[in-house]
Each structure stands twice: as C-alpha cells, then as structure tokens.
Amino acid sequence: MSPQRQLAAIVAERHARHLAVVATHCLLEEANLTPKPGLVDRRGSGAHKDLTLDLLERSAHSLTPTFYALALQCWQRPADVALRQLVGRLGREGEAQMMQTTAGVNTHRGAIWALGLLIAASAMRGGEGSVQQVVDGAAALAMLPDDAAPKLFSNGQRASSRYRLPGAREEAQQGFPHVVNLALPQLHLSRRQGASESEARLDTLMIMMTSLSDTCVLSRAGMDGLEAMQQGARAVLAAGGVSQPAGQRALARLDAHMLALNASPGGAADLLSATLFLDRICPGPDAPRDAGPLSVR
C-alpha cells in the first residue's frame, strides 16, 4: 500500500472510532438524563417492566463495534443501493448484538436505526458534513430499497398502519425533521437562555414530544397516550421549560400521567440521542457541552 493510502486508512479509522465513541456516549447521556417522563432514567425503570438503566448502558456499549463498522465501511462512499444493503446488514447485526446483550429486550432498535444512518451519512462525507448535509445523506440512504430486509411486522408498523401516522422509518426518510427543525434549535435556545445542560436536554426532549408520533407510545397507550404526551410536553414548555419551577411541576405531572397510562416515549428518547450526536459532530456557533462524566469502554 502506498504511504498516501496508508495515511488515508489511518485517518478513516480514527474518524470511524470517533463517530462510534460519540454515538455510544450520546446513548449513555440520554439514558442517564433525569427526570424523563415514562422513560428509564437514574430514578428507575419508568413505565417499563423489563428495562433498567444498567441494561440500557450495557446495550449502548455493545453497539460501539456496530457503529465503528458502519462508519468505516461507509467512509467516502456514495448513497447507492449497494451501500443501503450494507448498512441494513450491519444494522441488523447491531440489533442481534443488542438482543444478545439484553437477553431479548428491545432497548435501542430505534436508536440503532437513527444513529446508524447518521453515522453512515457523516462517514460518506468523510466526517465533515454540516447538519443539513448529514441528515440529507441519511434520508437518501433511508429512501433506498433494502431487498435483504426480512418481511417482519413490527410494533411500529402495526401502530403506524392502525393510526395512519408516520414512525421511525418516515422520520429518517424525511431527513429527521423533529431533530433539525425542533430539537437542535431548542437545545441551543435553552442553553442561550441559561438553562443547565441537563435542563436544556430535557427541554429538547419535550419539544420533540409535542409533535412526534411515537409508535412506542401508540403501541402501549394508543391515541390517548399520544395526546397526553404531546399536551403534557407543551405544558412544560409553556411554563418556561425545565429550568423554571412551574416547568418542573408540569414535568412531574406529565411523568405521573405517562406512568398511569403505561406510556413511554422511546422514539423521542432515540431522537434525543440523535440530536446530541449531531450537536457534537457538526458543532455550530453553540458549542456542545457535557452533562457529566460518562466513559465509553
């Protein structure tokens, strides 16, 4: 191999490692963010019976090799059917790894999908795209057919067809509108307004919950659950957000309501991880901040 090619391979490997570590870190940060309504956090399992913070953390760590492989294999490649099929195969291998780690509990299927596509899209541009370029690349990949995908009927497809609402697939195919148009602007706004990093991230989760059709909530609690989620999140933001005492009280009411309905916004949680990832790999004028020490093994 020529010295130039050797150097290019080292650069690609280093970038791929960086993307994988950042993605894992974002999953850990989402899991640890507290208090999240209905979701697993540092207080406990939320509305879930089979999920714990420890399981989410182990699941996140188990995905680092998948994220690394996605980044490395998509490095400086165009979005075409061959790449889509490769990404689909690596994503399914990641899901299998997750299921093995969690003994069959679905901790991060939506996150593997969203982060996997965003990692792939960032790597396609040599790790240098803007937010818009990365989500456009992810959408282009998500629109391509993957003939090798098994024809399974998932919770998400069942909910989407029953309520005629979009789910994880459409969110990616449309270029992650909840992340780009709502979450990133809210994250930056809350930071500028002096919220702590955890408060800014909770506000970011809230803004997505105001309008996401989260198929995790729909499967568990139907349309009543989805409306409760959206209205409750609007109330938190209308009260000034999580940095305000009234916002904290509204968040506590939303949490109690979600638990009573057995509802958990797992899709919004995954998109929060995706938001933190884009915030970190495509920094704009508002530099990303850390919420606290978390290590990636």
Ligand SMILES: CC(C)(COP(=O)(O)OP(=O)(O)OC[C@H]1O[C@@H](n2cnc3c(N)ncnc32)[C@H](O[C@H]2O[C@H](COP(=O)(O)OP(=O)(O)OP(=O)(O)O)[C@@H](O)[C@H]2O)[C@@H]1O)[C@@H](O)C(=O)NCCC(=O)NCCS
């Ligand atoms: C495209 C896929 C994501 C499959 O999507 P689909 O909707 O067909 O299937 P689901 O298995 O339901 O997975 C979708 C998960 O996405 C999250 N989500 C939900 N709504 C949205 C939304 N509007 N936008 C974005 N993301 C959304 C959500 O994930 C979280 O919830 C999970 C727990 O949910 P669930 O399994 O329903 O579990 P419980 O509520 O506990 O119910 P029980 O089953 O236990 O009773 C949790 O994992 C969170 O992550 C949805 O679950 C994609 O998987 C796919 O096609 N993959 C193929 C491989 C591929 O091509 N990969 C490419 C990139 S790597």
Ligand SMILES: Nc1ncnc2[nH]cnc12
């Ligand atoms: N914190 C969380 N709680 C429950 N499900 C999730 N899926 C992704 N993150 C989650």
